[in-house]
Each structure stands twice: as C-alpha cells, then as structure tokens.
Amino acid sequence: MQPARAHAPGKLILxxxxxxVHHRPAIAVPxxxxxxxAEAIPAEFGAGLTVHIPDANRTLRVTGELDREDPxxxxxxxxxxxxxxxxxxxxxxxxxxxxxNIPVASxxxxxAALATALIRALALALGHPxxxxxxxxxxYKVEKRxxxxxxxxxxxxxxxxxxxxxxxxxxxxxxxxxxxxxxxxGDTGVNSPTHLAVADVARLYEREPDRIASIFDRIGEIACxxxxxxxxxxxxxxxxxxxxxxxxxxxxxxxxxxxDALCAAARAAGASGAKLSGGGRGGNMIALVAPEAAPAVxxxxxxxxxxxxxxxxxx
Ligand code: MEV
Numbered sequence: 001m002q003p004a005r006a007h008a009p010g011k012l013i014l015x016x017x018x019x020x021v022h023h024r025p026a027i028a029v030p031x032x033x034x035x036x037x038a039e040a041i042p043a044e045f046g047a048g049l050t051v052h053i054p055d056a057n058r059t060l061r062v063t064g065e066l067d068r069e070d071p072x073x074x075x076x077x078x079x080x081x082x083x084x085x086x087x088x089x090x091x092x093x094x095x096x097x098x099x100x101n102i103p104v105a106s107x108x109x110x111x112a113a114l115a116t117a118l119i120r121a122l123a124l125a126l127g128h129p130x131x132x133x134x135x136x137x138x139x140y141k142v143e144k145r146x147x148x149x150x151x152x153x154x155x156x157x158x159x160x161x162x163x164x165x166x167x168x169x170x171x172x173x174x175x176x177x178x179x180x181x182x183x184x185x186g187d188t189g190v191n192s193p194t195h196l197a198v199a200d201v202a203r204l205y206e207r208e209p210d211r212i213a214s215i216f217d218r219i220g221e222i223a224c225x226x227x228x229x230x231x232x233x234x235x236x237x238x239x240x241x242x243x244x245x246x247x248x249x250x251x252x253x254x255x256x257x258x259x260d261a262l263c264a265a266a267r268a269a270g271a272s273g274a275k276l277s278g279g280g281r282g283g284n285m286i287a288l289v290a291p292e293a294a295p296a297v298x299x300x301x302x303x304x305x306x307x308x309x310x311x312x313x314x315x
Contacts, residue, residue, distance in 0.1 A: 003041045006120030010034040010102040011109035011157045012183065012286055012314075013277050014230075015245050016166075017250055018224035019203050022152040023166045023211075024220030027227055028157040031185075033312045036100035037111040038121035043093040051076050051118075052097040062091055079142045081123055086138055091226050094125055103308075105191040107278020112154040115142040124148035135159050147195030148204070163315070164229050177315030178233025183286045184266065185299045188258035189307030190282025195252045199278045206252060215248050222248075239272030239288050248273035254280030261304055263287070269300030 009030040017028025041051065052074065060072060062080055076098060078155055082092065098118060102110040106153055116139050123130045130138075139155035153166045165173040193194040205212040222241050229237035249255055263274035266287035275288040289297050294311035302308040 003039045003123050004019050004124035004163055005037070005039045005123060006117050007035050008113040008120070008158050009109075009161060010113055010115035011154055012185070012284075013107070013153065013176045014286070015226045015241065015275075016155075016219055017276075017278055017280070018198070018254060019216040019219035019223075020153050020157045020166060020168060020200070021149060021198055022205065022216050023047045024089040024216050025165060025227075026151070026153055027163070027165055027223050027230070028153050028212075029163045029314045030157055030161045031108060031312065032161075033310065034102040034108060036098065036102060036110070036117040036280070037055050038096055038098045038117040040096045040121040040125035042125075043095045045093055047093045047095075049080065049091050049093070050078070050095050052095065054097065055099060059197065074132065074145055075111055076113055076118060079118050079138070082138055082141055083119040083122050083130075086134070087123065087126060089126055089128075092122075092126060093143040094122070096121060096125075103187060103284075105283065106187060107192075107194075107280070107283030108185075109154045109158050110195065111146045112139055112143055112158045112213075115139045116155070116158050128158050132159050147193070147198060149195075149198055156257075159274075163230075165223070173312050175227060175231055178231050179233060179235055180313050181230070181238070181290050182291045182294055182311060183302050184271065184289055184301065184311050186262045186287070186295055186298075186301035186306040186311060187308040188262060188282050188284070188305070190258055192255065192279060192282030194279030197281050201252050201254060205209070212252070215251055219245060219248050236272070240286055242273030242275045242286075243267070249276055249280055256281050258260055258282065258305065259285050262306055265304035266297050269293070271297050 002075035008031040020026035137314045142285040143150040266274040270293040298309040
C-alpha cells in the first residue's frame with residue numbers, strides 16, 4: 001500500500017483579526033511558504049495508531065488515555081480521535097509521521113494546519129477521503145479546543161487553501177486578487193497563544209462596549225475597503241489601510257513593543273504599510289512592499305530584532 005500523504009499551508013490574516021471573532025469581516029490568504037505535512041503508513045496487525053513527531057523527538061499512541069493537559073495531545077491526538085469518531089472507525093493499525101515548519105503560537109495557523117494535514121492523511125489511509133466542507137467542520141472543532149472562541153477564519157483559509165473574505169457564521173466568500181501582493185513576513189520570536197489575546201479583547205469589550213464596538217466596526221470597514229482594493233488590483237490603497245488596522249489593533253491591546261518596532265522598521269525601509277497578523281502580542285507581522293524593496297525590508301526587519309523574515313507573493 002502507498003503511504004497516504006497530505007499537507008496544509010500556513011495562513012496570513014491580511015485584515016480584520018480579532019474584530020472577526022465579533023462578527024466583523026476579515027480577509028486571509030493561505031501561506032504555502034510554510035507547511036504541515038503528514039504521512040500515514042500501515043502498521044502491523046494489532047499495533048494500533050502511533051504518531052511520530054521527529055521534530056520533537058516523540059512518538060505518541062492514540063489510546064484514548066493520553067494526558068489531556070499535554071499540548072501535543074491537543075494539537076495532534078485530539079484531531080485524530082475526532083476524525084475517527086466522525087468517520088465511525090475504530091483505532092486503525094497505522095503509523096503517522098507529522099512534520100511542520102510553521103512556527104507555533106505565532107499567528108501563522110500552525111494548529112489548524114497540523115490538524116488539517118493529520119486528518120486528511122488519516123482519512124486517505126482509511127479510504128474515506130473527506131470533502132473540504134467535512135474537513136473544515138472537524139478542524140473548526142479542533143480550533144475550539146485550542147482557543148475557546150475561534151471565529152473559524154484560520155481553519156477555513158487553511159482547509160480551502162484560497163484567499164477568503166470571511167464573516168463568522170456566513171459561508172466563506174473566496175475571492176480573486178486583481179494583482180499579486182508582495183508581503184514581507186517578520187517574526188518577533190515571541191510566542192503568544194491566540195486564546196489569551198482573544199479572551200483579553202472579550203473582557204475589554206465587556207468593560208467598554210461602545211468604544212470597542214466602534215473599533216471593531218472600523219476594522220470591519222477596513223476589511224471591506226481592502227477587499228475592493230485587492231479585487232480591483234489597487235494595491236496602492238492597501239498600505240494606509242494596513243497602518244490604520246495596526247493602530248486599531250494596538251487600541252485593542254493586542255500589539256506589543258516588538259510588533260510596533262518591526263512595523264515601524266518596515267515602513268522606514270520602504271514598505272507602504274505594515275501590521276501585526278494573527279492573534280498579536282507577539283508572533284508575526286506583515287509588510288506590504290514593491291517586489292524590488294522586499295530584500296531591503298526583510299533585512300531591516302532582522303536588524304530591528306526579527307528572529308526570521310521572508311518575502312512571499314500572494315496571487
Ligand atoms: C487568529 O489567527 C485570528 C483571531 O481573529 C482569532 C480568530 O479569528 O479566531 C485573533
């Protein structure tokens with residue numbers, strides 16, 4: 001039997017993170033430059049299901065008895081248990097190896113990508129390939145376990161692997177880019193679990209409903225304006241929208257000194273706009289650049305403290 005192989009990309013939120021949890025629109029794109037990859041091979045009769053994680057030098061068995069406080073259980077075993085249940089299958093005799101170069105807790109969708117690749121590989125190996133809709137439902141359940149109140153944007157963009165204009169509770173609207181976008185991604189190197197930032201924003205909203213609702217509203221308008229600009233190929237309009245979106249995220253308390261410093265460094269090096277991307281408080285930021293400015297902006301980000309930076313073209 002051939003190995004069953006599956007992969008899933010990372011993701012970038014271009015506009016609208018956090019406000020999207022509260023039903024305002026947001027825009028996200030897949031980031032194939034980073035990937036999670038899973039490979040399932042048959043194991044001996046009675047061996048059960050094991051997951052090898054070479055990067056962590058660990059092997060886990062799916063027995064239903066793992067420590068549920070273990071982050072690796074939540075990230076890797078829970079998705080498989082959920083999928084077996086949905087497929088109405090007993091624990092199979094398989095060995096799955098999972099590898100990922102998506103940094104964890106840094107806004108690039110690592111959790112959703114791991115779950116997507118694992119469930120796809122498992123379903124393929126069992127001879128029940130899943131539709132994207134069915135897979136998306138499962139990965140959303142995994143996201144709920146990871147961070148309590150996810151909007152669903154991460155699993156959607158990662159499972160469908162298409163740019164998406166997303167409003168929580170509505171069917172995702174794929175859209176096409178009128179012109180390619182060149183972005184430089186910079187990593188603060190600070191891990192920041194999304195659920196903590198999402199919970200803090202919810203508390204802020206409870207304390208100051210009017211002020212925070214108007215910030216969410218403006219972020220939603222920015223996402224709408226950005227969608228029109230992206231579809232129309234009006235890239236010049238996007239930089240100022242990114243800067244404004246970043247300032248509003250700072251008002252929501254989800255930026256950090258490191259993110260602010262990297263955004264400022266990118267602008268000073270010629271980016272036309274920059275913002276944090278994802279949950280914030282750390283993780284990654286993105287800068288919009290002309291293709292020829294990308295190397296200088298990537299270098300400026302590293303000089304300003306980014307632990308990694310790379311350019312990517314979307315569309
Ligand atoms: C995380 O990638 C994006 C957030 O808006 C959370 C969510 O939408 O679930 C911060």
